[in-house]
Amino acid sequence: MSPQQYDAIVVGSGAGGAAAAYKLALGGLRVVVLEKGDHLPTDGSTLDIRRVVHQGEFLSREPWLDGHGRRIVPEEHFNVGGKTKWYGAALLRFAESEFAPDAAHGCRGWPLALGELAPYYEEAERLLGVRFIDNEPDLARILAHLQRQSSGWDSLPTSRRMAPRPRTSTALPPPLTSRARPSVRFSHN
Numbered sequence: 236m237s238p239q240q241y242d243a244i245v246v247g248s249g250a251g252g253a254a255a256a257y258k259l260a261l262g263g264l265r266v267v268v269l270e271k272g273d274h275l276p277t278d279g280s281t282l283d284i285r286r287v288v289h290q291g292e293f294l295s296r297e298p299w300l301d302g303h304g305r306r307i308v309p310e311e312h313f314n315v316g317g318k319t320k321w322y323g324a325a326l327l328r329f330a331e332s333e334f335a336p337d338a339a340h341g342c343r344g345w346p347l348a349l350g351e352l353a354p355y356y357e358e359a360e361r362l363l364g365v366r367f368i369d370n371e372p373d374l375a376r377i378l379a380h381l382q383r384q385s386s387g388w389d390s391l392p393t394s395r396r397m398a399p400r401p402r403t404s405t406a407l408p409p410p411l412t413s414r415a416r417p418s419v420r421f422s423h424n
Contacts (some may be wrong), residue, residue, distance in 0.1 A: 241267045249317015254359065272313030277319055328356050 242264035245256045252268060259268045275281050275293070288291040295311045312321055329349060336344040359365075370378065 239267070241265045243267075244269060247271075247317055248315050250319045257362070270313075270315050272315060274315045281320070292382065 243256075243259045243266045245252045245259070245266060245268045246268040248268050251393065256266050259414045267273045272295075280286055289339075291310070293312055295313050296308060297311070297313075298306045298308050299401070301396075312318065314320055315351050329352075334345040334347070334349055336342060369375070
């Protein structure tokens with residue numbers, strides 16, 4: 236049996252790894268995505284605060300060595316989808332003001348403007364099925380109160396949520412409309 240040949244190896248299936256694998260495959264490369272963890276259960280157990288936070292049920296128990304050679308066990312999750320599975324996949328766009336210099340804090344401005352990133356944000360949101368949702372009532376009340384006080388707070392439609400998509404395959408990227416399907420293989424241990 237001959238080994239598989241790939242043009243690119245992407246380590247990690249989180250937001251960064253998935254995006255890199257998608258663009259590489261779209262460019263015609265044969266890509267393999269390596270993930271240390273397995274798929275998370277779909278039985279609702281990952282939503283149980285007691286199991287997730289208090290008992291650390293889904294944490295890795297793998298020991299690491301710190302910079303002094305001492306054994307530590309960091310709070311790490313290794314699973315398909317990476318850390319985005321643990322913080323609700325809330326990846327917000329930067330605001331235009333965040334690209335500007337901030338002399339008060341000694342920060343230079345970005346070398347590009349928000350408008351230059353917009354096509355990439357839009358492509359990622361389209362691929363992931365991101366949609367806007369209303370703020371939760373408690374948050375909406377807090378924001379309204381802050382805005383009434385002229386505190387400089389601004390409420391933007393930043394709450395986003397990925398549309399549910401049934402898991403039908405471990406192949407990345409999501410189905411494409413083009414005739415040529417990129418070559419991506421997904422592997423985990």
